Amino acid sequence: MGRWEPNARGRLEQAALDLFGERGFDATTVKEIAERAGLTERTFFRHFADKREVLFGSSPLRESLVTALDAGPDTAPPIDAIAAALRATAELLQERRELARRRQAIIDAHTELQERELIKLASLSSALAEALRRRGVAEPTASLAAEAGMAVFKIAFVRWINETNRQDLPELIQNALDELKAVTAGK
Known part of the structure; x- marks a missing residue:
C-alpha cells in the first residue's frame, strides 16, 4: 500500500463516501x-x-464564513453581513455539488449523523454570532442574525443539492434571504 502517495485525505474521503453509499454507514x-x-x-x-x-471533520467552511464576515464592511446591517459571508463561502462549495449530494444522502439515512450535522450547524451559527459581536453587534441581535443566516443557508443548501435546473448556491442563498426578509416584513 502506498503510504506516502499524495492526497491521502482526499482518497480516504472518496473511498468512504463510495463505501457509505454502497453498504451504508454502519456496515462500513x-x-x-x-x-x-x-x-x-x-x-x-x-x-x-x-x-x-x-x-x-475539519472543514474550511467555518473559517471561510468567519473570514468573509470579518472582511465585510462594518457599516453593513448584521443580516446583510451574514448573507455576504454565506454567498462568499458558497462560491467555495459550488464546485462540490455532487460530493455535497452524496454526503447529504448518507447523513439523511442515519439519525446519529443527522444529530451530528445539527451540532455542526449550531457551531457555525455560534462562530458567526461571535464574529458579529467582535464587530460591535450587541445581543440578541448577533445571535438572531447568525441563526437566521444559518436557516437561510440550510434552506438554500437543500434546494441546491436537489435542484435540477443547476442554480448556483450563492443565488439560492440570496433568494432564501429575500424570502426571509419578505416574511419578516409581513408580505
Whole structure:
C-alpha cells in the first residue's frame, strides 16, 4: 500500500463516501475505507479520529464564513453581513455539488449523523454570532442574525443539492434571504 502517495485525505474521503453509499454507514469499517483508498488504517487515523469525521471533520467552511464576515464592511446591517459571508463561502462549495449530494444522502439515512450535522450547524451559527459581536453587534441581535443566516443557508443548501435546473448556491442563498426578509416584513 502506498503510504506516502499524495492526497491521502482526499482518497480516504472518496473511498468512504463510495463505501457509505454502497453498504451504508454502519456496515462500513475503517479498514475497508483504508483498503479501498489503497492506504493503511494507520494512515486513516492520521487524518480522521473515526469514520464520522470523514463527513464532519475539519472543514474550511467555518473559517471561510468567519473570514468573509470579518472582511465585510462594518457599516453593513448584521443580516446583510451574514448573507455576504454565506454567498462568499458558497462560491467555495459550488464546485462540490455532487460530493455535497452524496454526503447529504448518507447523513439523511442515519439519525446519529443527522444529530451530528445539527451540532455542526449550531457551531457555525455560534462562530458567526461571535464574529458579529467582535464587530460591535450587541445581543440578541448577533445571535438572531447568525441563526437566521444559518436557516437561510440550510434552506438554500437543500434546494441546491436537489435542484435540477443547476442554480448556483450563492443565488439560492440570496433568494432564501429575500424570502426571509419578505416574511419578516409581513408580505
